[in-house]
Amino acid sequence: MGLLAGKRVFSIVALCMMVGLLLLPVVVALPSLAIGEETHAGDAAKKDGDKIEKGRDVYYKTEGIVSGAPAPKTTDGVKDYPRYNFESRVLLWFANQQHLYYGSFVLAVPIFCMIIEFMGVVTKDKALAKRYDQLAYDFIKISLTAYSLTAILGGILIFTFLTLYPAFFSYLSGIFRPVMHIYALMFVAESGTLYIYYYGWDKMREGFLKWIHLSMSVVLNVIGTLLMFLANSWIGFMMSPAGVDEQGRYLGNIWHVIHTALWNPLNLHRILGNMAFGGGVVAAYAAYKFLASKTDEDRAHYDWMGYIAMALGVAFLIPLPFAGYWLMREVYAYRQQMGITLMGGLLAWLFIIQATMIGILFLCTNYYLWQAMGRMRGAEKYQRYIKYLVFLxxxxxxxxxxxxxxxxxxxxxxxxxxxxxxxxxxxxxxxxxxxxxxxxxxxxxxxxxxxxxxxxxxxxxxxxxxxxxxxxxxxxxxxxxxxxxxxxxxxxxxxxxxxxxxxxxxxxxxxxxxxxxxxxxxxxxxxxxxIEWGKISARSQYALIMLATAFTWMMALMGYIRSSVRLFWHVNEIMRDNSPWAYTHTVGFAANMISANVLFFWITILFVFWLGSLTAKKVPVESKAGIPGSVPQPAPSH
Amino acid sequence: MKALMSLGALIGVAGLLLLGGMTFGVIPSTTVRLVEGYMPIQLLLEIASYVIGFTGLSYMLSAMGMALPRFWQGIGFWIFLMLYLKFRVYPPIPFSVRAMYGTVGLVTVFMWVSANEEDWKKFKQPIMNVLDAQTGMNRLLRYVYLVLIPILIGGFSFNAMMPKSEEPIELRTVHPAPPASTKVHGKTYTLQTSQNPYRVNPEGKYDQEYSNANIVEQGMGRLMKPNANPWDEKNQGYLKYVREGGEIFFQNCHFCHGDNLNGRGLHAFAFNPIPANFTDPGTIAQLQETFIFWRVSKGGIGLPNEGFPWASVMPPWEQHLTVDEIWKVVLFEYWHTGYYPRTWD
Structure with a gap:
């Protein structure tokens, strides 16, 4: 009893710590924000002999005190664009894409865990609840190794920026200075929360403690989502700058800099995209494990895991085209030229490829579902009509x-x-x-x-x-x-x-x-x-792998399109790209580069899966063979 | 049910005969006309009719004890699709698009024949039979494939690697993004906000709804609306400006863009690519009026960097026409095609 009470207190303390971690960056940053602005404004005033210079926001059209330096006018040379004997843009592209893949994955998977853990908590069927709990745990285990890789890739990305695009990075970090440390602290908060969440799983698996554990996943995801919103604000600023004047000078309002014309549609699109991508990757993991399984028990488990991951991914895939449509509408509303370049002009061919990839995603999903009908008796009545669905x-x-x-x-x-x-x-x-x-x-x-x-x-x-x-x-x-x-x-x-x-x-x-x-x-x-879990065809699992590959390919493609639409600007209409690589790549080169990124990601994620499998413990489970449609039970402990 | 299936089978047979005739050049593909204004949906409905026809045919053949194996059904449908695209649709579809559709067709056939285990087994059976080679015929077929497949692959590879003297394929950017503003005859026009000064109602105010109500009707023939004839001398305002625009068009533009504004003028086929077809729903119908004003004024030589490979011999008409004349000719183009200029409100 005493032990249980102790655990409760410990859990509540842990949850409070997480909330504290969540609030820490904000609390720390608020005074520094204020000081920073005053100092900046003060500096500017000093320079001009106590005369405060005002500027007009390029987007919000409001006036503000000039608090930063203008965007640098770069020239092609080692000062602004130091380089190896290689195209710097390609290196940055690679580093950025890999970081984004892993970032998306580790942000998406905890959301899945939250949903699945919640399903486990509320379901009345004890056996099913246990299965859900095990599945959520399997998910978070996969994301844990990926998490450290995300941080490493983030570091590589920053070093790439610093070494190859110092002028641009210095300008961008100058503009976002007030939130740069919030971002870093959020990352600390995310790490702390994730580890407590993961390692507290066994100790908090029953009753009230389980609810506390579930609450931790909510906190974890709030932090993760805020992190992504902050990162989105940088790309939003590069595409549709705000909070600066025509020369690119910061006007003291960080909210304007963050809340640009495209920030909200980007946020929504990325959340949905990350979720669909995460679902795809986990489904591919399950498919790989299914195909490699030696026993019916394993096949049943991974069949079920693949189905849940696919269903979650597709749940977010369905609204994704609509979110994309909203984003494009906002792009057109922001700059007509940008919209035409994307969808009717220079990048229109890439949009055709994108349409093909979206189509493939839905074809794979449908195909998987038809295959999945093959493992349930009674579904035969629908199968003869499938050809009409194929036609549609x-x-x-x-x-x-x-x-x-x-x-x-x-x-x-x-x-x-x-x-x-x-x-x-x-x-x-x-x-x-x-x-x-x-x-x-x-x-x-x-x-x-x-x-x-x-x-x-x-x-x-x-x-x-x-x-x-x-x-x-x-x-x-x-x-x-x-x-x-x-x-x-x-x-x-x-x-x-x-x-x-x-x-x-x-x-x-x-x-x-x-x-x-x-x-x-x-x-x-x-x-x-x-439903005879594990009795699904191997083709269905290849469909899942195809689904995940199409997700990764499309993600890289859309990232490239979104970035390319700035054409020869680092920051649209504010800071010009004067490097020798300020041209748009050919469709063929871009496609090869995307494929290389996809290939590298899958090789490394396979490594991550392998690492995850090293920690897996096999514990014999109670047989439920007598119950129709039962799935072998997951290991009761980790 | 049987009667319905018989009807379906009849449609299937008639369709196949028609397609066969077109394939062997006995019947011209225009025998069943693709009706302007309805063509895209007509095409889909035709293919849907074929699918219904094939269902009926398959049912009837099964009922007569002559069921077509699933393998040949799948292969047959794909061949039908390729023949349909090549010989039924006119004008001819470029290979790149047929290749895209062919790939989609192949995937579709695969999804259909492997949607459930039983069908998949049926589909695979002839392939497995040849691979197992239990009978003399299958053994022979296996040897034939063993020889034929490498030859085919070799042939394709040779064809792909062989140097060609054809002009290279270009990914042309037909609608490059316009600049924010353009300067014509000394005046700057902001493309996002400028308006055609001649798109006016009887009170002389800019009124797109009024002008939209007076354009020709789309669909078959593009007919003028009653009481909206620009060549009626009594008509003033918008319709008068359309008439003036038409006169300018027929004095300057129709040589290339054609009497029907479909890009098939007298000189059109001397150019590569041929001039823009304004009756296509993807050209002026997708663009703001100011975009057309900019393109007409600056011509091919004024295409921005993005307009790679700048394949346009259109003259910069600002050197020959006044600003008013350009606006009027743009007005006429929209009137004649029955399209509305794009707006962003």
Whole structure:
């Protein structure tokens, strides 16, 4: 009893410490922020003989006291751009991308842990609760090694900046000086919290202590998310600077510098992207372990793990295109030229590749779900209709990836009679593409609904009506999406842009209403057979690996596109890039570079997985063979 | 059910015969016209009809005890798709796009035939039979493949490596990002905020809704709306400016951009690439009016760095036309094509 009370006190103290760690950077930084601003303003005033110079914010158009130096006008040479006998930009690209991969992974996985641990805490089925708890633990274990690698890569990134782009880095750190240390302290807080969370797992596995442990994961994720928001503010500033005047001089308001035009859409897009990526990587890990498994027990466990990771990743993948759409809208609103360069001009080809990757993600997801239906008895009734889903997906995909301006030889161009194909060119514009992606997502929702009811037969009295209603609802949704895509050609562009809202609303209605309706219909449903975990085909696991690879490739691609859109600016319209590498790479070079980054990441993450497996302990588990659909139990202790 | 499937089978057979005729050049691909204004959706509906037809055909063949093995169904569908893209759709689709669609088709067929274990086994069976080579025929086939596959791969490799004298393929940036502002005849125009001074209502105020209501109707034929004929001398204001713009267009632009503004003028095919097709929904319909004003004024020579490889022989019309004339010709282009200029409000 005394021991338990002691544990409780210890846990509460640990949680308070975490909250304290979370608040520490803010508390430490607040006075320094104030002092910093005064000192800066004071310095500026001193320089001008007590005359305070004011500047106008380039974005907010407010006036502020000039508190910093102007953006340096760099020249090509060793002073501003010291270099090895190699393209500095490529080195920085590599360091940055690797850091981002690991950063995303270690930010996403604790969110998964939080969700899964919560599911374990609230579920009434003890055996299932245990499985969830084990799964959450497996997840955090994977992320732990990746965490230190993230820090190492972060260090390498900073050194790369310092050694290869000193003028630029010095300017950027000057602007963000008030929050640089907050970032560092947040990192300390993140580390401390993560270690307490991880090592406290066994000691806090029951009752009240479990809730405390769960609360720790909330704190951990709040810190992680804030960290990411801060990092996003730097790239947001580089793309759409604010809080500085035309010369790039800091005007004393750090909130303006952070809260730039693109900060919020970037934050949302990155959170969703990280989650989808994290889910993909963990799913690939599970797939790899599944394929390497020697026993049915292991196969069942990793099959289940892969499914949960995939489901979580896809849950965040579905809203991702909409968040991307918002980001692009904000880019257009900020600078029309930037939007055109991205989607209609110089970088438009990369967007076609991106569309292909998005399509692959959804194809993989659907394929996995169809394969997963094979491990449940009773799902056969849906399988003969899969070919129609394949057709819908293929049509959506083809429309989504068709380029408006096609790659062709001059002879083909002449035969075609123009740069745009009169039939297929119509698929190349936004109206058709919105239709294409919404058809793909709605079909994915339909696949999920089929999967969820695969081995069940509804026993509610209104089951027939419910099924007809669902069918009609999906039918109307497809009709509405396609109708709006066609209608988009006949209305002005500004109205057409607005059509995406009812299209998205239609897709999301399918997602939320149909999932909810299906859940109600399947309450107390008759089970046709158990889910036989581990009996899934090997092809499904390759689909998961493909899913994760496509995520990593697309992430690198989009990072490159987002960075390239600044063209020859370090900080858009404020600080010019005068290095010899201020040009846009060819599509081929960029694709090779992205592939190299993806390959390196997967090699290193395999190493991380291997390290994680070294600490794994195999403990015999109680057999639940008698229970249909049971999954071998995870090890009761770590 | 059987009646429906029979109907489907009938559609399938008719479709296959039609496609066969087009493939062997017996029937021109324009026999079933792709109707302007409906072409993209028509294409998808045609393919959907084929899928329904094949379902019916497969059902009927099974019912007659002549079921087509899954392996040949998959291969057959992919071949159908490639033939359809090559011989049915006109004008011809560039190889790069057919390759993209072909790859998607291949993936799709794979997803279909391997969606469940039973289908996958059926699909693999002929391949496994050849690999196992239990019968004389399969053994023979295995040897044939052993010889043919390396020859095919070698042929493809040779073809890929062989130096070619064709002009290289260029990834052309058709719509480079415009500058923030442009200076024409000494006056600076901010592209994001400038407006066409001739897009006005009867009160003489800028009114896009009014002008939108008077443009030609899209769809088949692009017909003028009643009481919105710019060539009616009585019409003033917006329609009069459209008429003036039209006169300028037919004096200066139609030689290249064509009478129907579809980029097929008298001189069009002397250029590479041929001039812009304004009736395509991806050209002026996607752009702000000021973008067109900038492009017309500055021409090919004024393309920014981003407009690689600057393949345009369009003259900088500011050297030949006044600012008013440029705005009027832009007005006419939107009127004639039935498109609305892009706005950001």
């Amino acid at each position: 997906l293929a049509c959506g995909f083809v429309v989504f990836i068709t380029p408006h301006t096609m790659v062709m030889t001059p002879a083909e161009l002449k035969a075609m009679g123009g740069q745009q194909h009169p039939v297929l060119g119509n698929y190349g514009v936004m109206s058709a593409k919105n239709g294409g992606i919404n058809v793909i997502i709605t079909t994915t929702v339909l696949s999920f609904v089929w999967y969820m009811r695969g081995n069940k037969v509804s026993t509610v009295s209104w089951a027939k009506f419910g099924n007809i209603f669902m069918g009609v609802f999906f039918g109307c949704a497809y009709f509405n999406i396609i109708f709006l895509a066609v209608y988009g050609y006949y209305i002005p562009a500004n109205v057409r842009v607005g059509l995406s809202v009812p299209q998205v609303a239609t897709t999301l209605s399918c997602l939320f209403f149909m999932f909810a309706l299906n859940s109600v219909m399947m309450r107390g449903a008759k089970q046709m057979g158990a």
